[in-house]
Amino acid sequence: MTAPAHAAASLERLLATKEIIIICGSGGVGKTSVAAAAGIAAATRLGGKVLVVTVDPAKRLADALGVDGIGNVERRVPDAAFRKAGIEPRGELYAAMLDTKQSWDALVMRHAPDEATARQILDNRLYDGLTSRFVQSHDYVAMERLFEIHQTGKYDLIIVDTPPTRNALDFLDAPARMAEFFGGRLLRWLTAPYRVGGRRGARILNVASRPFYQVADRLIGSQFLQDIAEFFLNFQSMYDGFVERSRAVEQLLRDKRTTFGVVTTLEDAPLREGERFCEELVKRNYHLGALVLNKTLPQDLFSRDGAAAAKQFCTDSSSVAATLSGIADTEGAARVLATIGGSFENFAVVAHRENELRQELTHQPDVVVDVPTFADEIADLGGLARIAGYLMPS
C-alpha cells in the first residue's frame, strides 16, 4: 500500500483526488447503497460530474435516485430529486446500470473486422451462452465499460459497484484472463484442425491435437466441437482489439487515479471475505483506499449504564413498575420493561461480537468508516444521503 504523505486521510480526500473508485465486498453487505451514497456525497459536497455505475438491477435504487429506470446509458439524477430530500447539489450526479448483453454486443460490433463477421458471432448459439451464462463475462465487460466511460473524459469521478461474483476478486483478473484466452495456445490448438492452409474446412488432426480430440469427441461429440471451433474462429478475428483493450483496462485499474473501497458488515463471513479482499488488493499492488463497515449497531449498546438498566428491567421489572406513578396497569408495564430489557441484552450480545471483530481487523487501510444500521430501510435519496453523511462527515 502506498501510504499517503498527509495525515488526514479521509474518504472525502479520496473522493476529491481519485477518478475511479471501485467498490467491492461480498454479497448482501450493501455495496450498491454505499456506492450510491458515495456518489451523492461527492456530488453534493465536492461538486463536479459524478457517475455511479451499478450492476445491481435494484429498481429501488433507480426510484431512490429519482431516475426513471437506470439503463446502460448514463442518466442524470435530477436536481429536483436532491431538493426533495432537502439537499442542494453542487455538482451533477449520473447513474448507469451495466447491461452485460448490450455491452457485449457493442464490444463485438466494435472489434469485429466487418459487419458480416459481427453478425455471425452475434447469431452463433454459443454466443448467448458465453455472454450471459459464462459468469466471468460480467466481470470483463464491467471493467471494459468502465474503461470506455473513463476514456470519454465526461466525468470527474466514476464510482463502480462491482458485480456479485463467486470469487469476488475475479473481476480484477478478468481483463488479463480475457487476453490470455484469446492469445492462448489452447485456442489455436482448438481451432487449428479446422483451419488448414488458411481456409476453413473439415477437421484435420495432427499428432499434437489427436489425443485431445480422441477424448473430447467421446465426451461431447465432434459436432459440438466443430460449433465451438467455428465460433472461436470468428471470435479470434477480434483478437488484436481485445488484447489491446484488456491491457489498457488492466493498466487503468492499477493507475494512481484508481482506488478501491471494500464494504463489509461486522459479521463473520462477510468480514472474512472483506479482509481477504483487502489483503489481495494490497498484495497485487492495487490501491486500497477505504474500508467501509456497514450496518453496524449503535454504540449505545455498549453503555455500562444501559446494561445495568437492562439487567434491572429483566430481573426486577415488577418492583420497578410498581414505583411508577400514573401507570394503572403495573403488570403490563412490568411485562414491557422485561421485554425491552431482554431485547437490549440480545442486541448487546451482537454489538459486542461486532466490536470484537472490529478489533481483530488486521488489514486496515488508512480510511475506515463506520455506517450504522438504520431502523428504516433506505428507500430514497434522503436515506442514501444519511449514509453519505457518515461516509463524509462535515
Next chain:
Amino acid sequence: MEPNLLDRRLLVVTGKGGVGKSTVAAGLALVASQHGKRVLVVDVDAKGTIADRFEAGTIGFKPREVLPGISLMAMDTEASLAEYIRLNLKVPIIGRLGPLARALDFVATAAPGVREILTIGKICWEVRESIEGRADWDLVIVDAAATGHVVAQLGAADAIGELVAVGPVRGQTEWMSELLSDPAVTALNIVTTPEEMPVEETIDLVGRARAELKVPLGVVIVNRVLPELFTRDDEAMFETLADAPVLDQLASAVGPGVPAVMDAARLAVAMRRSRLEHLNRLRDEVDLPTLYLPYLFARSQGRRETAMVAHALAGEMGL
C-alpha cells in the same frame, strides 16, 4: 409444511449472497443426521463456508466424515472431470491427463455449461449411487451457487442435451435430467432474509425455476427473522413508558442507562417493522411452504450456531 423434505435424496439450497445459505444447509444436514439419515454436504463454491459451520478444517473433493452421519466435500470441476474419465472412458492416454484436463478446462471456460455439467454431474452421480445403495449416504445436500447462477447450474443437463446432439455426454444428461426433475428425489430450496433484495431474488428465482427448470421446488426458508417485541397493547404501554414523564421516573429509579434501553427497543421495533413489509410481499408472491428461522442473538459461529439453526429448523419442520 413439507413433512417429507428429509425423505428426498437431493436437497439443493440456494439464496442471495449473504443470507445464510451455508448455515441453513449445515443446519439441514444436522437435522437430517439427527433423524437417522446419513448425509453428504456438497460445497459448490468451495470457499470452505460449509466446513466452517462444522469447524472441520479444509475439505477436498473426496468426502470426509466430520460428524457421525455427516460427510462434507468441496466441488472441484477438474477432479470431477478426471473422475468421470476414469469411470466412463477407457482412455489410453490417462497419463497425459494433466494437459488434457487443462485443454478441457479451457473448453469448459469457453463453452457454456461445461463447468456446470461437471458440477451437477458429480452431484447427480452421488445421488444415484446413494439411491442404488452404493454410497455411504442417504441424502445429498448441496450448498449451491447463489440465486443468480443456480438456474444455469441446475439447467446444465438440459442445456447440454440441447447443444450436444450425440456422444456419451448426451446420454449422460438424460438420467441426470430425470433425477433432477423427480419430486420424490429432488427439491430446490431457497434461503432468504426478510429484506428487500433477498426477497425480490427469491420471487424472481421461483418464477425462473418454474419457467426454465424441471427441478421441483421445495421450501423457502426465511432466515434471521427478528422477534415481535410487543403486542399492540404492549406497544402502547411502551410509548407511555418511553414518554418524558414516566421516562424521568424510570431514570431516577433505575439509572442513567434507561434512554439507551428505550432507544434499543425502538430500533428493534422499527427493524422488525420494516422487514415485515418484505415478509408480507414474500407471502403474497410465493406459494411454497415457508420455514422461519429466528435471528440468533448469539456470539458464536461454527458448530454451536449450526446446532441452534438445526434446532429451529426441526421445530419448523414439525420434527
